[in-house]
Amino acid sequence: MAVSLLFLYGVAVLLAGLVGGWLPRRVHMTHTRTQLTMSFVAGLMLGVAFFHLIPHSALAPSADVDFTMLWVVVGLVFMLLLLRLFHFHQHDFAAADGTCEHRAADQHPHEHAHEHAHAQAPRGPFTWLGLLFGLSIHTVIDGIALGAVMRATPESGAGLLGIGVFLAILLHKPLDALSIETVMAAAGQPVRHRHYINVAFAALCPLTAWLFWLAVDPGLGIGLLLPAALAFSAGAFICIALGDLLPEVQFHSHDRLKLTLLFAVGIAIAWGIGMFEPGHVHFA
16 A cells, blocks of 8 residues: 555656646746745645654654654754755746736835845856756655655554655645756756756656665664654755745735735644544554
């Protein structure tokens, strides 16, 4: 059951990545749509980290709270350094293509200047390579998180174990693919090259999850590997939500309520998903 579920999760994540790379050629992502999506996904990722990944790690027989929190901090710091080193997320796609979506009443000089500072970030001919490298490492971590949580075998049936991690990745991955497509297009890369990169990037997360699943043989005993992987992934999710997505969400007065509500909805969904997961998780 868990193998079939992991396969279906992988296929869905693959399709989400492909759609994310294809979307900018067909649908105009406005500033507001992007902000609302990021706010919801940030809440979902934060909830998944605290309600799913950290408890699953701490409940492992070979781990304890101190061990789990150590690896949470390691994952958070690693992702923070990755974000600072590569600056690899370009989320304001409306600004990237030169369009703005402000209402006159909310167009304050500071906000306007701040947005255009993001829009005018340097995009040399090889900027997309740094973006691709940074997001690829990020995607490998996502794959490890999915593979690790699916290796945490429930006592009675696979159920929907891993559904929280899966949804967080599924909803976030199109944003990553959008980032790569947008920056490559701005750098003048031909459509064929962008298509090849999008396919490879979309396949990276499910391949990592499947390889992690195959590499970790429960018959040999997992020791501290899975708890560490789960806690590390939780730290990375927390950093992405608080250090990457939310700082990009600009709480303009006309959207503040919607953005805050969607953030809260994301957290609530992550908590509610726990009702569909088995109550007790052990590591084979």
